[in-house]
Amino acid sequence: MTVPTNPHREPPAPQLLRVATYNIHKGVQGLGPTRRLEIHNLGLAVEQMDADIVCLQEVRKMNRREAEYFRRWPDVPQADFLAPEGYRAVYQTNAFTRHGEHGNALLTRWPVITHQHEDMSDHRFEQRGLLHVEVMFQGRPVHAIVVHLGLIPGSRVRQIQQLQRFIEREIPPGAPLVVAGDFNDWGSQLKRMLASYGLYEFESQDASTLTYPARLPLAQLDHVYVRGLTPLGLHVPQGRVWWRMSDHLPLIAEFRF
Numbered sequence: 001m002t003v004p005t006n007p008h009r010e011p012p013a014p015q016l017l018r019v020a021t022y023n024i025h026k027g028v029q030g031l032g033p034t035r036r037l038e039i040h041n042l043g044l045a046v047e048q049m050d051a052d053i054v055c056l057q058e059v060r061k062m063n064r065r066e067a068e069y070f071r072r073w074p075d076v077p078q079a080d081f082l083a084p085e086g087y088r089a090v091y092q093t094n095a096f097t098r099h100g101e102h103g104n105a106l107l108t109r110w111p112v113i114t115h116q117h118e119d120m121s122d123h124r125f126e127q128r129g130l131l132h133v134e135v136m137f138q139g140r141p142v143h144a145i146v147v148h149l150g151l152i153p154g155s156r157v158r159q160i161q162q163l164q165r166f167i168e169r170e171i172p173p174g175a176p177l178v179v180a181g182d183f184n185d186w187g188s189q190l191k192r193m194l195a196s197y198g199l200y201e202f203e204s205q206d207a208s209t210l211t212y213p214a215r216l217p218l219a220q221l222d223h224v225y226v227r228g229l230t231p232l233g234l235h236v237p238q239g240r241v242w243w244r245m246s247d248h249l250p251l252i253a254e255f256r257f
Contacts, residue, residue, distance in 0.1 A: 015138055015257040017229065020051040021180040021222050022250035023148070026058050026102055027078055028066060029244065037070045038245045039078060045237075045245060046107065047084040049252055052137060054107040055180040055224075056082070057148040061093055063100035079105035092117035094148065095127035104131040104146040104181070111136045118166055120147070122155035130163065132170060140257070143171050147181035149190075156185055160193050167197070176228035176257070182248065186219050194225050202231035202253060209234045211251055214243035222251040229255040 027039035046054055060066075060078045067073040074081040079091035087107045092115075094103035106115075113134040120128040131146040147163065149156045163179070171177055179199055183190055191201070201223055210217030217236075224234070232254040242249055 015140075016232070017053070017137060017142070017178075017255045017257070018049075018051045018252065019053045019055065019144075019178055019180060019224050019255065020046075020049045020250055020252045021055040021057075021146075021182070021224055022046070023057040023182040023222065023246060023248040024059060024078075024082075025246040025248065026060050026063070026066075028070075029246065037072060039074060039081060040072065041241075041245050043082050043084075045242070045250070046082050049250065051252065052109060053135065053142075053144050053178065053180075054087075055144065055146040056105040056107065057146065057182045058102055059091060059105040060100060060102045061091060063097075063102075065099040079107070083107045084109075088112050090115045090131065090133050092129060092131045094119075094129035103129060104148060106131060106133045106144060106146050108133070108135050108144075110138075113141060116170070118162075120149075120159045120162055122150055122152070122158055126150045126152075126155065128155075128159065130166065132166070140176070142176045142178065144178040144180065147179065147183070149182065149184045151184055153185075153189075156183070156190060157193070160190055164197050174228065176226070178224065178226050178229070178255075180222075180224040180253075182221055183223050184221055186221070191223075198227050199225040200227075200231065201225045202234050204234055209236055209251065211236055211249045212247065214245075214247055214249045217249060220251075222248060224251060224253040226255055229257060232256055
């Protein structure tokens, strides 16, 4: 039996993937006795982003000193606290400190297939890592890697080289891939390196994608690069409510399959 085709049938709607990346500065702003707890406001902010995948850096799993200082310190790790209803939180520690530990996290409204962590520390003064999470987005696997690169230029170059080796080893060549996070890079060297690996970001023509410092942005330290997806645009929320919550502004990107 032959099923007749409809020549007037609408083509399938494109699948849009919305990704956000945000360095949350451990949920606290300011120093000393004047510092303030922002984790509750950050929870509302993450919900407002309405992203399929949220990549977070400087996320605390625990901190005994801050838990004693702030009366409203959450009873659960920050990744779990920030996850909106219906989202899954995946967290891995990068750095162990005197009072606790912190690292990268990924929040997603889609099913998580697998996740893993790799140490990216380049020297003993900076503890860094990558978080790799595979999610099932509308029936298709998508790989997402959350990074927070080092402060020293040479370290960042070596970490990008390590990232490429990880991708070659762990992710199938044709699989859609998102690499997002705080790259700590004020130039274009890393962008050129990532392009040589087939990873690209939407190219904005103005200064609207600057993310750091939050109060008066001068540079885009936060990025969302992809492979196998079409970048559609970037958006950085503006206003006092945003720059009060962290020293970075969030970056929101949309992509089409």
